[in-house]
């Protein structure tokens with residue numbers, strides 16, 4: 001990757017807040033403050049801190065420490081596919097009554 005390609009790739013990187021609405025649709029709760037633990041390097045941080053690529057085929061959220069894929073989301077007309085094998089767990093807050 002040359003410097004221009006690297007700059008362009010960097011310009012396309014968002015944070016996890018960019019997919020807050022989609023995650024809310026999937027889980028029914030705000031997930032941006034959910035802790036994630038990277039399977040590869042053990043980094044723990046809120047989902048909102050993940051590097052988010054929305055221009056890939058599907059949406060890819062990567063660990064900011066080791067750049068491993070933490071979450072992948074693919075949307076089709078009839079379904080949403082979520083690959084969460086890059087995090088040890090996701091934490092869904094309960095709605096208070």
Ligand SMILES: [Zn+2]
Pocket residue numbers: 038039040041042043063064065066067068
């Ligand atoms: Zn990591």
